[in-house]
Amino acid sequence: MTIAAPSFEWLELSPLLIVLVGACIGVLFEAVLPRRWRFNAQLALLVVTLVAAFAMLLVNWGNGATGLLAMGSVTLDGPAYIAWGALLVFGLLSILVFAERQLDNGATAFAAAASSVPGSNLEADASAARLEHSEVYPLALFSLAGMMVFAASNDLLTMFVALEVMSLPLYLMSAMARRRRLLSQEAGLKYFLLGAFSSAFFLFGMALLYGYAGSFELRAIDAAITAPTYGPGILYTGMAMLAVGVLFKIGAVPFHSWIPDVYVGAPTPVTGFMAICTKLAAVAGGARVFFVALGAERWAWQPVLAVIAVLTMAVGAVLALTQTDIKRMLAYSSVAHAGFLLVAIVGALSEVPGGQVNSVGAIMFYLIAYGFAVVAAFAILTMVRGNAGEVNTLAGWSGLGRSNPVLAGIFAFLMLSFAGIPLTGGFIGKWAVFSAAWRGGYAWLVLAAVVFSLVAAYFYIRVIVVMFFGEPNRSVVVGRASGMTWVPVAVGAAASVYLGLIPGPLLDLLAQAEVFLR
């Protein structure tokens, strides 16, 4: 038996390969470079890698390259282009915040020696020697590469491997905070155990779908559903278990319980990274599975997802109301936003009038608008500080609008964008996803979503009221951050304004690139 050499489309896959190679070079840097050079070298490598990957993505887009790549395991189609581009941009912006060293006396937000016991001499020595883990940059790049594959994979096995590649570095990074290390380690443990648990469900669901279709390929599963050889029992069980894994990563109720704990415990720059990049990859990959592989069975999953969407919006919005910690509030708000995104997934595959985006385009616009706001909001969270590091309590932020009107003004604008007030990017995103569900015949779902957006608006606006009308808190200062934090804040805020005022160009782009290749 001869085995033919696999074909490999180097040029088309180059954005992905560049990120992976960059991550590997980063690991090499850790091994060979002297300690004092590593930080700058890793940072330079990070920027070069992500910019080069984005440039190659544009080249491929210019060439109109689409199709199945790497022996049919990766699909390069419109949604994959958009997801890759968005992941590279948000990855660059949120990983830049990792490199902020001015806020905490020349140290990053990561532990000097993550393996040292908190409060031990080893930890004190490591801090005094100004050690730092520059491994976080290659870890983040590996995670980003996993997300890119997850959003574009064409078979379930590739998807499972990508799921793990994107998750494993995140588990580690969540456990590496410099301040409040017990909380951070606990967050890492919870994230790891629950993440491994959910990926086991994903894997078993994938095994069942393989048994049903005889192949891991998404199109083969679709073909098996249209011309079934087995009864639907194994299909429904497999579909449900696969959905558990995907919904866990998206952060939908009832698989959301990790989100508040991990978002609060992880170092804030890492929270910003996973708040947008993980969610974007999971939603893009999940939409691909549901639309391409299980699209023919949508009458089975649409009602279930509709119920989950309502629960997710309700739990996210109502529990966010009761929070007194801004980071935790943003975590619950991220759950609520997952619900709004599910609303659009439920409205799948409906007929689209000319000149408007379909369900996938709406999801992508929502994610991009939400992503810019999230990146900027978490970067701002790192800047508001007291004696013991960041101050995330709502009481601590009281009166921030009087002492730091610019920062508080930007944060207030981002809150309005999250709430979906007109003239912000968030409003157009909400409009797009709600109209997608409306066209899909889920008017009641849109109505529920509008009600929960109103509930959600209350707690966003509460932050603004506290910032501008509360008594100033004297123990809280805004740190003098470097460009590593200010660039993401400025870009995120500017993009939120731009997408709110002039959404046309992005919507036109998405309308060209919203059809999954089957």
Added chain:
Amino acid sequence: MTTENLLILAAVIFTIGAVGVMLRRNALVAFMSVELMLNAANLAMVAFALARGGLDGQVASFFVMVVAAAEVVVGLSIIMTIFRTRRSTSVDAASLLKL
């Protein structure tokens, strides 16, 4: 053994693993239960490969083994760090982050 028996065995092992994760309080045992679930999925895939006559399922089980090995490295390092900090691997003791 027929495919059906193999699948029933896989489902039983998967259930034992899932129940173990939810009931056991030791992080290491919970983690071992997750590995049990992964292996149940491997068994199911190999059984389906037998029934379907293809090699995909068998190859996939090797991928899963590699992924599981990587997961062990990350998981044990996190559990070890927690153990050194707290002298305990009970998941109930890790409760600082509750509301």
